[in-house]
Amino acid sequence: MRSSGLSLLLLAALLASGLAAVSYRGHKVxxxxxxxxQLQTLSQLREHPALDxxxxxxxxxxxxxxxxxxxxxxxxxxxxxxxxVLHNVLIDDLEQIFEKERNLTLVRSIPKSPEDRISFxxxxxxxxxxxxxxxxxxxxxxxxxxxxxxxxxxxxxxxxIQISSGGGGSRPVILIDAGIHAREWIAPAAALxxxxxxxxxxxxxxxxxxxxxxIIPVLNPDGYEYTFTEDRMWRKTRSxxxxxxxxxxDGNRNFDFHWNDAAAGGSDDWTKGVAGVALSYTIExxxxxxxxxxxxASDILKLVTPFFEAVRVYGEYIADNY
Numbered sequence: 001m002r003s004s005g006l007s008l009l010l011l012a013a014l015l016a017s018g019l020a021a022v023s024y025r026g027h028k029v030x031x032x033x034x035x036x037x038q039l040q041t042l043s044q045l046r047e048h049p050a051l052d053x054x055x056x057x058x059x060x061x062x063x064x065x066x067x068x069x070x071x072x073x074x075x076x077x078x079x080x081x082x083x084x085v086l087h088n089v090l091i092d093d094l095e096q097i098f099e100k101e102r103n104l105t106l107v108r109s110i111p112k113s114p115e116d117r118i119s120f121x122x123x124x125x126x127x128x129x130x131x132x133x134x135x136x137x138x139x140x141x142x143x144x145x146x147x148x149x150x151x152x153x154x155x156x157x158x159x160x161i162q163i164s165s166g167g168g169g170s171r172p173v174i175l176i177d178a179g180i181h182a183r184e185w186i187a188p189a190a191a192l193x194x195x196x197x198x199x200x201x202x203x204x205x206x207x208x209x210x211x212x213x214x215i216i217p218v219l220n221p222d223g224y225e226y227t228f229t230e231d232r233m234w235r236k237t238r239s240x241x242x243x244x245x246x247x248x249x250d251g252n253r254n255f256d257f258h259w260n261d262a263a264a265g266g267s268d269d270w271t272k273g274v275a276g277v278a279l280s281y282t283i284e285x286x287x288x289x290x291x292x293x294x295x296x297a298s299d300i301l302k303l304v305t306p307f308f309e310a311v312r313v314y315g316e317y318i319a320d321n322y
Contacts, residue, residue: 022231024098026070029091036060038085097294098232120193122297123185125228126221133161136199144199153239156221163198163213172322177216180251181235182223186285186295186303191217193304194311210319220251
């Protein structure tokens with residue numbers, strides 16, 4: 001028994017050494033509340049390579065969160081004071097937030113048996129998500145199909161789950177994708193909860209009577225895995241670019257519709273403006289920002305459950321009108 005305990009500790013140490021190699025010790029997160037006159041100033045500040053804006057400065061009075069590394073903190077604070085931008089420190093040390101989540105990730109990293117279902121009170125690794133989709137396809141073959149629609153730059157399969165109770169492809173389709181920005185872990189969790197409710201909750205079966213559902217729970221698997229193993233704040237893909245020191249692209253700012261313009265190459269704008277899909281939305285889940293991109297795992301169900309209520313209403317609208 002003692003030997004097994006030592007083995008487990010050794011495994012834990014090895015796992016810990018591979019998690020979140022990039023440190024954010026001393027990085028602060030500020031919340032800014034700009035006036036109308038300050039919006040342009042913040043837009044220019046957004047181009048600063050050391051600053052990481054977590055939200056857009058698109059209207060006066062709307063809070064804007066930005067991560068500030070310690071080496072530019074004094075200059076950033078002085079700039080805000082000179083410009084008179086209302087601000088407060090939302091997170092004093094971002095690494096402390098990540099350390100709490102990393103401890104939970106360490107426990108979750110111990111391999112599961114193939115029979116285990118994923119937990120909706122934990123953030124899941126990509127292989128666990130793929131395993132869950134495969135289990136659903138095996139358990140509900142008349143309703144669920146899982147297809148690999150491509151491979152990522154690093155060779156990971158990109159899976160989509162199709163949920164349908166029939167109709168031979170004649171029904172309207174709701175497509176949901178999540179996780180295009182790698183660090184936003186709550187988005188794949190929300191997509192998984194929608195899948196769970198549509199497939200495994202008999203009380204929600206009416207949602208598949210007249211509508212087919214196609215869901216990609218993680219649209220950026222390379223970046224998503226990278227946030228678990230190397231850099232918790234990584235946002236982009238992991239492809240190479242013309243700049244060797246700047247790998248990856250922002251997947252949701254890289255579509256061929258007003259790219260590098262004001263709408264900004266967003267997937268939602270491309271879906272409507274180019275693909276001609278009538279209804280296209282981007283939904284951001286609520287959070288007060290105090291935990292960065294790491295809402296506590298205990299809050300997952302509290303966040304994704306009301307999101308599913310919105311999905312239900314949308315599904316009913318599509319069924320009634322298309």
